[in-house]
Amino acid sequence: MASLRYPAPESYRTSHGLTVHLWRHEQPVNNPVLLVHGFASNTLYNWVKTGWLDPLAGTGRSVIAVDLPGHGASRDVDAGAAGLRAADVLADLAEVATDTGGAVDLHGYSMGSRLSWEFAHRYPQLVSSLVMGGSPVSDEVYQVDADQARSWAAGGSEPADEATRKFITVASALPDQHLPHVVEFRLALAHDTYRPEEMVPAVPTLVVAGSKDGIAAGAEKLAELVQKTGQPAQFVEIPGRNHVNVLTARDYKSAVTGFLAR
Template sequence: MQTFQSDGVEIAYLDEGHGPPILLVHGFASNVAMNWAATNWLTTLTKAGRRVIAIDNRGHGQSEKLYDTAQYGAPLMAEDCRRLLDHLQIERADVMGYSMGARICAFLALAHPTRVRTAIFAGLGFNMVRGMAGTGPIAHALEADSIDDVANPTARTFRAFAEQTKSDLKALAACIRSSRDPITREDIARISCPVLVAVGSDDVIGGSAVELAKLIPGAEAYEIAGRDHMKAVGDAGYKKAVLEFLSRND
C-alpha cells in the first residue's frame, strides 16, 4: 500500500496491474485487504487486463483515523477518490464500490461525471435512495466495552465484522454517525455513465438491484443468486457479470 495526502488526510491505496484503470471503493468497516484482496477481486481484474486502484477509505484500513463526524460523509469521501485519481494522473476510470463504497461512487459520478467512465454499484440497491437508517445502535455497538454488551443482532454483526477487520472502533463510530447526505431519485437519475447494479438476492441491507437500476437511465441489474450482504462480495457470478459489463463498455 502507498499513501498520499487528500486535503491534509493521509489516504492509503493500492495500484497494480496494467490496462484500463478501475477504482475500487470498499464498504463500511472493511478495507482493501478484506473487500478486494481476500475475495480475489484484485487477481480477477488484473488477470483480465485491468489496472486496479483500490482505496482504503478515511478511518479504515491503513488510512488516517479521524474522530470528528464532520470529517466523514460520502460526498467528502468521494473527493478522496477524485484526489486519488488526480494524484495518479488518471483522467477517467471505471469505478466499483461495495455497500458504503457504492454510495461513495454514486456521489463521485454525480460530482465529477467526466472522471467516471462506468460505475458498478454493488451491495447497495434501492436502499441507496432511502438513505441510511438506524445508525445509532451500530455506533453504540462499536463504542461498547465488549461485544458481549451488544444485544441488537444487526449492531452485533457490525461490531463482530469490525473486530474481524481489526478496525479502529472509535473512528468507525464517528464515520457511521456522520451526516448521511441523501441521494434522491432525481439525483440518481442524473448519472449519465453506463451503470451496473449488483446486489445479493438475499441482501436485506442493500435492497433491490432491479429497483435501483430502474431509476438510472440505461442501467443494468444483476441479482447475485442466493447471497446475502456479507457473502455476495466474492461471488463468482458477480465477478463474471462485472467483467462482461466492463468488456461491453470498453
C-alpha cells in the first residue's frame, strides 16, 4: 500500500459534528483501525504528523480517524450551543464503525481514550480490540472553572484558578484553534463523570503511557480492570516520554502494531 497522505482521500461529517477521515486499504486483511485524538488536538497533529498512518496501514487495515467537535476540520462545531454530550459522540462513532463494516480496532489517545473506553463498554460488538494511550484514570485532571475557562477563551483575563489556566494553555497550543469551541467540547464532556471502574470494556486491551506522563499516572489500573472481566490486557510504559512526545515514540508504535498482529 502506498504511503498515506493528509488530507484523506475520503472525508465526511457525522450528524453530531465529527469529521471522519478515511484511508481505505486496497486489500484489507483485518478490521479497520479507528483513531480518536486527544483534547485540543486533531487527526493531523495527533496521528499524521506523529507518523501513525503508515505503520497502521502496514498491518493490513484501513485507517479511520475522527476530528471531534470543535477540533480540526470540525472547528466550526460549538458543542455547548448544540447541547452535545458524550453519548452523542459515542453514537456517531457507532455509526462510523457500522458503516465501515462492523467491528473496528479502536485506538484512543488522552481524552480520546476516555471516549474509547466508554465506547468499547457500550458497543462491545463493534470493538475487536482497544488501545488506550495517555489515559487519565478519572476526571481529576480536567477539573476546571467553567466560567473562567469560557471568559479566557473569549478574550478575557487569564484564569485565576491554576488548573483552569493550565487547561486553557493546552487548549491554545496548536495553530488555527477555535479556542471557544475546543473549550466547549471539553466542558460538554464534563457533564458526564468519568469513572472507568463503572464501565469496564470486556475486549482485548492494550494500555500505553510514557513514564513521565503525569496525566496518565496510574493507567496500569485500566489493564487490571479489563483483566478482571476475563479478557487479555497489558500495560506498556514508554521510558522517558511525556504526554506529548510519547506519540512519536517507536516503542509505542511497535507495541500497538504487535498487539494488532496478535
